[in-house]
Amino acid sequence: xxxxxxxxxxxxxxxxxxxxxxxxxxxxxxxxxxxxxxxxxxxxxxxxxxxxxxxxxxxxxxxxxxxxxxxxxxxxxxxxxxxxxxxxxxxxxxxxxxxxxxxxxxxxxxxxxxxxxxxxxxxxxxxxxxxxxxxxxxxxxxxxxxxxxxxxxxxxxxxxxxxxxxxxxxxxxxxxxxxxxxxxxxxxxxxxxxxxxxxxxxxxxx
Amino acid sequence: xxxxxxxxxxxxxxxxxxxxxxxxxxxxxxxxxxxxxxxxxxxxxxxxxxxxxxxxxxxxxxxxxxxxxxxxxxxxxxxxxxxxxxxxxxxxxxxxxxxxxxxxxxxxxxxxxxxxxxxxxxxxxxxxxxxxxxxxxxxxxxxxxxxxxxxxxxxxxxxxxxxxxxxxxxxxxxxxxxxxxxxxxxxxxxxxxxxxxxxxxxxxxx
Amino acid sequence: xxxxxxxxxxxxxxxxxxxxxxxxxxxxxxxxxxxxxxxxxxxxxxxxxxxxxxxxxxxxxxxxxxxxxxxxxxxxxxxxxxxxxxxxxxxxxxxxxxxxxxxxxxxxxxxxxxxxxxxxxxxxxxxxxxxxxxxxxxxxxxxxxxxxxxxxxxxxxxxxxxxxxxxxxxxxxxxxxxxxxxxxxxxxxxxxxxxxxxxxxxxxxx
Amino acid sequence: xxxxxxxxxxxxxxxxxxxxxxxxxxxxxxxxxxxxxxxxxxxxxxxxxxxxxxxxxxxxxxxxxxxxxxxxxxxxxxxxxxxxxxxxxxxxxxxxxxxxxxxxxxxxxxxxxxxxxxxxxxxxxxxxxxxxxxxxxxxxxxxxxxxxxxxxxxxxxxxxxxxxxxxxxxxxxxxxxxxxxxxxxxxxxxxxxxxxxxxxxxxxxx
Numbered sequence: 143x144x145x146x147x148x149x150x151x152x153x154x155x156x157x158x159x160x161x162x163x164x165x166x167x168x169x170x171x172x173x174x175x176x177x178x179x180x181x182x183x184x185x186x187x188x189x190x191x192x193x194x195x196x197x198x199x200x201x202x203x204x205x206x207x208x209x210x211x212x213x214x215x216x217x218x219x220x221x222x223x224x225x226x227x228x229x230x231x232x233x234x235x236x237x238x239x240x241x242x243x244x245x246x247x248x249x250x251x252x253x254x255x256x257x258x259x260x261x262x263x264x265x266x267x268x269x270x271x272x273x274x275x276x277x278x279x280x281x282x283x284x285x286x287x288x289x290x291x292x293x294x295x296x297x298x299x300x301x302x303x304x305x306x307x308x309x310x311x312x313x314x315x316x317x318x319x320x321x322x323x324x325x326x327x328x329x330x331x332x333x334x335x336x337x338x339x340x341x342x343x344x345x346x347x348x
Numbered sequence: 349x350x351x352x353x354x355x356x357x358x359x360x361x362x363x364x365x366x367x368x369x370x371x372x373x374x375x376x377x378x379x380x381x382x383x384x385x386x387x388x389x390x391x392x393x394x395x396x397x398x399x400x401x402x403x404x405x406x407x408x409x410x411x412x413x414x415x416x417x418x419x420x421x422x423x424x425x426x427x428x429x430x431x432x433x434x435x436x437x438x439x440x441x442x443x444x445x446x447x448x449x450x451x452x453x454x455x456x457x458x459x460x461x462x463x464x465x466x467x468x469x470x471x472x473x474x475x476x477x478x479x480x481x482x483x484x485x486x487x488x489x490x491x492x493x494x495x496x497x498x499x500x501x502x503x504x505x506x507x508x509x510x511x512x513x514x515x516x517x518x519x520x521x522x523x524x525x526x527x528x529x530x531x532x533x534x535x536x537x538x539x540x541x542x543x544x545x546x547x548x549x550x551x552x553x554x
Numbered sequence: 555x556x557x558x559x560x561x562x563x564x565x566x567x568x569x570x571x572x573x574x575x576x577x578x579x580x581x582x583x584x585x586x587x588x589x590x591x592x593x594x595x596x597x598x599x600x601x602x603x604x605x606x607x608x609x610x611x612x613x614x615x616x617x618x619x620x621x622x623x624x625x626x627x628x629x630x631x632x633x634x635x636x637x638x639x640x641x642x643x644x645x646x647x648x649x650x651x652x653x654x655x656x657x658x659x660x661x662x663x664x665x666x667x668x669x670x671x672x673x674x675x676x677x678x679x680x681x682x683x684x685x686x687x688x689x690x691x692x693x694x695x696x697x698x699x700x701x702x703x704x705x706x707x708x709x710x711x712x713x714x715x716x717x718x719x720x721x722x723x724x725x726x727x728x729x730x731x732x733x734x735x736x737x738x739x740x741x742x743x744x745x746x747x748x749x750x751x752x753x754x755x756x757x758x759x760x
Numbered sequence: 761x762x763x764x765x766x767x768x769x770x771x772x773x774x775x776x777x778x779x780x781x782x783x784x785x786x787x788x789x790x791x792x793x794x795x796x797x798x799x800x801x802x803x804x805x806x807x808x809x810x811x812x813x814x815x816x817x818x819x820x821x822x823x824x825x826x827x828x829x830x831x832x833x834x835x836x837x838x839x840x841x842x843x844x845x846x847x848x849x850x851x852x853x854x855x856x857x858x859x860x861x862x863x864x865x866x867x868x869x870x871x872x873x874x875x876x877x878x879x880x881x882x883x884x885x886x887x888x889x890x891x892x893x894x895x896x897x898x899x900x901x902x903x904x905x906x907x908x909x910x911x912x913x914x915x916x917x918x919x920x921x922x923x924x925x926x927x928x929x930x931x932x933x934x935x936x937x938x939x940x941x942x943x944x945x946x947x948x949x950x951x952x953x954x955x956x957x958x959x960x961x962x963x964x965x966x
Contacts, residue, residue, distance in 0.1 A: 293502075702819050702908075
């Protein structure tokens, strides 16, 4: 069944973070293996994140059990760095009563984009990144995504068994074609990353 | 994985309808076998249906492909019968621009509840009924249900293969216990029908 | 001060109704003299009325005291007459828990528009008609109007004294020019009736 | 006519600000004399301000003409001072595209409350302060206020002439009784400050 999901899931570069909130110790993607993972990349001064992305992350945390779905915030500051530091984020988290783990994407002194955001090739904030139980990339979405298609995708991933051999990562060599489109990209991760923008809002391709 | 779903799915009594809109011929549950089915039971003068249920049905129709998910409206009139007849419904469907198939639940001259509503033991409107690809009952929910847990449940059902032998209908004899609770009902269909009310709003039990 | 209001208020033709709900006896505009009056013209099967107009009428009723502001519903059926009769409306009023007086605009056997709607030259539903304490037309608005400019207009009218001589109805002869525009109409009631559509949504001209 | 308004309007202590945005020069209350004034006191990390207060301020700016109604933001930081400085506010104003003048309430090294907030005895953020054309306090409201009663109050104030002698400031000595209640306070400004909380949400007392 076709979906919003990337069909030739890719291995995911690790998180690179400088600080964490709401967790006793730093979180790694490896430590989340076996659970479906939603990473909500945001900036505290991004209106779309505050109005839509973060409330959706809160709903995700409330709607799914923690041992099945991990919800992680990632503060990917790529502008106004001087006023969105860790202390400002700490106050923001406190005022907005956010309770899920939130990591600070590690700043890169040589460019405005922080390291995870750059490595993951995120287009902006808010962005949703979804990994399957094997820790592989299944969705990368910039902008608003409706609850219905997002819920459908997560339900689908939650139903899939944790069986590494089930998935053949055919596209690691970049020779595959992009699911549901004619992007013809060498690497589906790159080639498909804009795919959700061509869909009607929140369309679940099934 | 536990969910909002009824875990010991039951066979579903057939639809009993007197008229259909938006479909060239009457729809039967048998004809939908192989697709996941959402039946939205409503009344045109029910505020909760107009404000929440029907817009959600429209979103469902837009978010999922028709060959995977069937969205059916069912006009279950159990009050004000004289002003919610088929002609009134026809005008309502036209004004609200509803495009999915809508059946009129067959009136019973001996009681206010129409026949499908009575046989399916629906508690009121709006009600959501979800059937799996085998046509068996997986959710019966009275009142509002959030998009996220509904989407998750549908994604999960869509991911399940159409393999009748996958599910053992252990509870056909009514001896099973209710999923995720201690309802101890003889028949999970009856015993669990109120279960969603005990949950936090839209909680997806996973 | 200029406003959304018609500045050369016109005398208003009487209501022509065939039935009333939520009032012990029929209401006439004359009987409301001394209060500011909001008439919400609607149809029970009009989505915009159900989603926006009627909830706003309920808010108006809650926000202002009855002895200062009268809120009246007017069921102006101009389509689907056979399924929006008085009995259907009665069920609708009951289900939506509407508590303010609602009159049924008198049907005209010779044309689809009911008599008040035709005489008042309403363009459709929902429409808001506002009269000042002297019973004169001050606003006629088709479609959605935001709470802020509507509240501002009502506050302004409520502040104006009930002194007939304060207003010189200069335009009874139709020679005036239209407020805030260059409509140059002979009769400001006609010439200005479309004016709100040229404004930014809910713009209060002050 | 009674309203949400303070009926024995008080002279208002001046704004004490350390910096302004969106205005070529600092704004004083005296310079706004002749216009009705809405001051929206907020903090950039206050969720209620971001979700309700500031969007309402934007709607106010759009709905009323500037020469009649002045809309002023006041950044009253009383917590997390170190991360809500002027530079952080500047980024916030940029990201949220706020276009009306915003002043920074002057910090007081001896206490957390900034000077204007303390002098005006504001209870928290968001707070709405409304002054009439004479520059006198007519409303001080902590928390959310619906558009309809706010619009009504502003319409009423806009309709009142700029005639200082119209109002006798009887309560300057604090001997008056509180409007619409039995607060019996010495000073209606103090005694009434909590009054809006006793009202049904957004009730316009008229």
